[in-house]
């Protein structure tokens with residue numbers, strides 16, 4: 001391809017199918033999610049009727065999620081998440097939470113596992129179901145290698161026995177399918193870990209405390225207690241043969257599948273970044289509109305440079321965060337290695353941007369911004385999660401720091 005042709009092939013315009021999907025999701029976000037957002041934030045409960053409505057139109061479905069994940073441009077999922085989280089982050093996470101569990105199985109599971117379990121994480125209209133991804137533990141948050149939940153193989157019955165306590169699980173305890181990371185060989189640290197599917201109704205799995213949160217309150221977050229939970233051998237994600245050879249390589253000190261797992265994790269970060277971009281965009285749009293209408297000293301407050309410059313910085317920051325997000329999503333789709341941890345970069349910048357611009361939006365709205373009669377205080381509370389979950393901002397900086405320096409930054 002000549003340089004000219006290469007130049008022409010570059011475009012930041014999503015393909016027509018993605019644009020059409022974006023407008024459709026935006027309609028749901030504007031007409032169904034926005035009007036319900038304040039109520040579900042106050043109720044602090046899973047918004048089942050909204051999930052049901054999304055299922056009815058095919059938005060909450062395995063088909064929708066897989067189509068967007070596999071979209072050839074790489075933009076399907078990030079564009080969809082930006083719109084959903086523009087609608088509302090708490091309800092958005094209730095709709096997206098199963099997707100996180102599904103990705104954990106889809107990225108390392110066998111075709112049989114994908115075919116058996118993913119449909120059970122979504123269900124269908126009239127019978128919606130949820131998935132939960134359970135990695136974090138009380139003593140293993142950022143330090144994933146410290147996971148203590150144990151998985152022991154019982155060869156006589158071809159079952160795995162899971163014991164431990166998970167925490168912070170989105171949809172934990174109310175999900176139909178739980179995807180659990182456990183230690184098979186504690187001596188190998190994170191290389192001795194494996195992922196297990198806990199089928200619906202498994203005995204010994206129960207919900208611990210449900211957390212009362214600062215933001216994203218419509219999303220259910222809880223502890224999950226695993227008390228000698230027996231799951232069939234086929235529930236080990238990727239299968240036993242692959243686990244055994246990975247453990248053997250790790251025991252010999254070779255680089256192993258753990259690297260691949262880290263890469264998969266890195267590849268899913270742009271979708272979390274997109275969620276943050278959605279919240280940030282909502283705040284910028286709202287504050288900008290407000291600033292053109294609110295009059296003080298005989299003119300719209302937006303006519304003051306002090307306010308307009310703030311809005312300019314907010315808009316520029318959101319657009320920059322989106323560009324990093326799209327770049328990472330595009331790289332992931334095209335299997336271009338994240339040599340500078342571009343996935344982490346997108347999550348770091350988008351998360352920090354969401355917190356900053358939602359705070360600025362409160363300032364632009366003045367006293368109104370500080371009340372629950374206006375949505376910006378909720379968006380500010382919601383935004384804070386993006387510097388914490390799926391790797392805190394500090395952990396993202398550590399990953400980027402390692403990538404750019406080549407040093408073992410700790």
Ligand SMILES: Cc1cc2nc3c(=O)[nH]c(=O)nc-3n(C[C@H](O)[C@H](O)[C@H](O)COP(=O)(O)OP(=O)(O)OC[C@H]3O[C@@H](n4cnc5c(N)ncnc54)[C@H](O)[C@@H]3O)c2cc1C
Nearest residue numbers: 133134135136141142168169170221389390391392394410
């Ligand atoms: C609402 C919500 C939903 C969640 N959903 C899920 C879920 O579905 N599944 C799941 O498995 N987990 C989930 N999590 C857990 C989330 O991923 C963890 O909270 C996160 O990884 C941080 O772990 P921690 O809370 O234990 O904080 P800690 O690891 O204790 O960190 C505390 C502070 O220390 C900093 N820190 C730690 N280590 C370092 C270091 N080496 N260098 C610099 N700073 C450091 C952190 O950045 C942070 O600021 C969720 C959390 C929340 C709040």
